[in-house]
Amino acid sequence: MELKELTLKKALNLLDEGKLSSKELCTLTLEQIKKYDPLVKAFLYVNEEWVLKQAEEADKKRKEGKRDLLTGIPLSIKDNILIKGHPTTCASKILANYIAPYDATVIERLKSQGVVFIGKTNMDEFAMGSSTENSGFFPTRNPWDLERVPGGSSGGSAVSVALRMGLGSLGSDTGGSIRQPAAFCGVVGMKPTYGLVSRFGLVAFASSLDQIGPFGLTVEDTALLLQAIAGNDPKDSTSAEIEIPNYLEFIENNLNTTFKIGLPKEYYSYDIDPEITKYLEKTIEILKKRHTMVEISLPHTKYAVATYYIIAPAEASSNLARYDGVKYGFRAEAKSLLEMYKKSRGLGFGKEVKRRIMLGTYALSAGYYDAYYLKASKVRTLIKEDFEKAFKEVDLILTPTTPTPPFRLGEKISDPLQMYLSDIFTIPVNLAGLPALSLPVGLTTDNLPVGVQIIGPQFKDELVLALAYQIEKDLSLKFIPPILKD
Amino acid sequence: MPITPDEVKKIAHLARLEFSEEELLAYTEELSKILDYFQELQEVDTSTIAPTFHPYKKKTPFREDEVETFENIEGLLKIAPELKDTLIVVPKVVKAP
Numbered sequence A: 001m002e003l004k005e006l007t008l009k010k011a012l013n014l015l016d017e018g019k020l021s022s023k024e025l026c027t028l029t030l031e032q033i034k035k036y037d038p039l040v041k042a043f044l045y046v047n048e049e050w051v052l053k054q055a056e057e058a059d060k061k062r063k064e065g066k067r068d069l070l071t072g073i074p075l076s077i078k079d080n081i082l083i084k085g086h087p088t089t090c091a092s093k094i095l096a097n098y099i100a101p102y103d104a105t106v107i108e109r110l111k112s113q114g115v116v117f118i119g120k121t122n123m124d125e126f127a128m129g130s131s132t133e134n135s136g137f138f139p140t141r142n143p144w145d146l147e148r149v150p151g152g153s154s155g156g157s158a159v160s161v162a163l164r165m166g167l168g169s170l171g172s173d174t175g176g177s178i179r180q181p182a183a184f185c186g187v188v189g190m191k192p193t194y195g196l197v198s199r200f201g202l203v204a205f206a207s208s209l210d211q212i213g214p215f216g217l218t219v220e221d222t223a224l225l226l227q228a229i230a231g232n233d234p235k236d237s238t239s240a241e242i243e244i245p246n247y248l249e250f251i252e253n254n255l256n257t258t259f260k261i262g263l264p265k266e267y268y269s270y271d272i273d274p275e276i277t278k279y280l281e282k283t284i285e286i287l288k289k290r291h292t293m294v295e296i297s298l299p300h301t302k303y304a305v306a307t308y309y310i311i312a313p314a315e316a317s318s319n320l321a322r323y324d325g326v327k328y329g330f331r332a333e334a335k336s337l338l339e340m341y342k343k344s345r346g347l348g349f350g351k352e353v354k355r356r357i358m359l360g361t362y363a364l365s366a367g368y369y370d371a372y373y374l375k376a377s378k379v380r381t382l383i384k385e386d387f388e389k390a391f392k393e394v395d396l397i398l399t400p401t402t403p404t405p406p407f408r409l410g411e412k413i414s415d416p417l418q419m420y421l422s423d424i425f426t427i428p429v430n431l432a433g434l435p436a437l438s439l440p441v442g443l444t445t446d447n448l449p450v451g452v453q454i455i456g457p458q459f460k461d462e463l464v465l466a467l468a469y470q471i472e473k474d475l476s477l478k479f480i481p482p483i484l485k486d
Numbered sequence B: 001m002p003i004t005p006d007e008v009k010k011i012a013h014l015a016r017l018e019f020s021e022e023e024l025l026a027y028t029e030e031l032s033k034i035l036d037y038f039q040e041l042q043e044v045d046t047s048t049i050a051p052t053f054h055p056y057k058k059k060t061p062f063r064e065d066e067v068e069t070f071e072n073i074e075g076l077l078k079i080a081p082e083l084k085d086t087l088i089v090v091p092k093v094v095k096a097p
Helices: A008-016 A022-040 A048-063 A105-112 A155-162 A179-185 A219-229 A247-253 A274-288 A301-322 A337-348 A351-364 A370-393 A416-421 A427-432 A461-475 B005-014 B021-043 B073-078
Strands: A043-045 A074-078 A116-121 A169-172 A188-191 A212-216 A260-264 A292-296 A396-400 A436-443 A449-455
Touching: A008 A022, A008 A219, A022 A048, A022 A074, A022 A116, A043 A155, A048 A116, A074 A155, A105 A219, A116 A155, A155 A169, A155 A179, A155 A212, A179 A188, A179 A436, A179 A449, A188 A219, A188 A461, A212 A219, A219 A247, A219 A436, A219 A461, A247 A461, A260 A370, A274 A292, A274 A396, A274 A436, A274 A449, A274 A461, A292 A370, A301 A351, A301 A370, A301 A416, A301 A427, A301 B021, A351 A370, A351 B005, A351 B021, A370 A427, A370 B021, A396 A461, A416 B021, A436 A461, A449 A461, B005 B021
Parallel strands: A074 A116, A074 A169, A260 A292, A260 A396
Antiparallel strands: A043 A116, A169 A212, A188 A212, A188 A436, A396 A449, A436 A449
8 A cells, every 4th residue: 555645534444444454554654754754854753652552552442343533543743732741842942851741632632533643743933934944953844845945834744744644734823834834735734713623732822813723635634634623622711612514524515516706806916926826827717617706805915914923923922921941941050030031031942933022022012012012903903804894795715825836945034024924825814813724736837836725704614625625626636746756 | 223222132131031242133133124014004094993802702701610630740840940849949039138
């Protein structure tokens, strides 16, 4: 059996039919990691013994006739989600020795569904970045071109799925951190509606924007993973109490449903790489056969990046105050408490994290609060209302996921503002708390993946998946990085 | 420059971050550029707009105030930088009388 031909759903069938054991599948996955991870460096932590033990337990469960939603399936997890007894570093030196004392709610759920955790994936430190170059340990590389970035911040998760080092992954998305790397690596990545998935046990970056979400090789795989993690959690006070539909059933039942799809003119008039435009237009041509396409306006789009880079750092500066060297994490030698705080934080945090803490502290400080934080929070209202108005007219919105294909390592790292601007199409969704998914739709002439983004109304995650499933079926493409073909 | 090295120093103190002189100057330049970019928000009329602090409005959920024992106290202590028995050691915060 070849891993590159396998999807999560296919693997489940093989496991159900007894043609494959979880131990065999996980052993293959570990071999895949040994072969390809030295090239791309997607993982921060892989514990073989633990992986095989989990796989054996899953096989035992199956033998006893206990089959949960994902029994025996190997998944990778972004290193800002807590798995009890194992390291969670957020790719930061300040948490280099941190061992999670409890499970995140999503991990508890996946455990009860029989998942095998294959390892923890690399990311931009504390999820701050768009290239995984801000990892405090090492950068991750794009499997389609090793000289290019995989996107970020969940770069390691996207790469692990693209190279079949695990049949799916969980990441987190604060301003595009699932969708952008998914687009750059040729996999499906979804940011669910804010409140659909519990954030308990996700290391907080910007609490009003963060959301955990799945990466999959296909829309079906992504839907299955969302099914496993969605739902109310009393431990997260922002978690929604809504009925969770059966996503797989929903997308099957809506394969021929017609939608009214909005194309926001502000996105389409942006300076987009011609190769991205080419595939966007191709996708629109396909959609026109069944659906109604209408031009819409989201007039405050151009203010989204500035709004986001005030609000997210403001929340981060407050959330990251907890890393003080007292109870856990890195502690620098110091004579006084104040010196200990300053040194531990100064040495423990990386450049971008400190930059954002500074920005956030400034935006919240006396004299500047009104001009920055409060102003941005008001513009956020306008951005949110733009979407609310649009969704009175259309069912879903289609945009590019990114303005360009994956860029080169080092290309934007010295210019923070340029890096921030690369998130222009994904950021508004987080500010408004909406569900959105990136779907791979083609390859550039340089053989680099291109993604489109589908945005839905609040808590209509199933509609987003349904349209993605239709496009995926129509295109019927497989995204296998060339290094896997050798 | 919208922000001076002195201001950056003050913010660094508020954020409890130690910087070298070199870092201080680099951050001053970078933050100035970013803050300049933020100026575009000033062209938006928000005089009648209420702020959004949260994308999903929900009543604060209440629960009974009952004690739940955390079962992994050992795991919490194990990750502390310095321990004396079950106490976490920090630099002295009070002067001896």
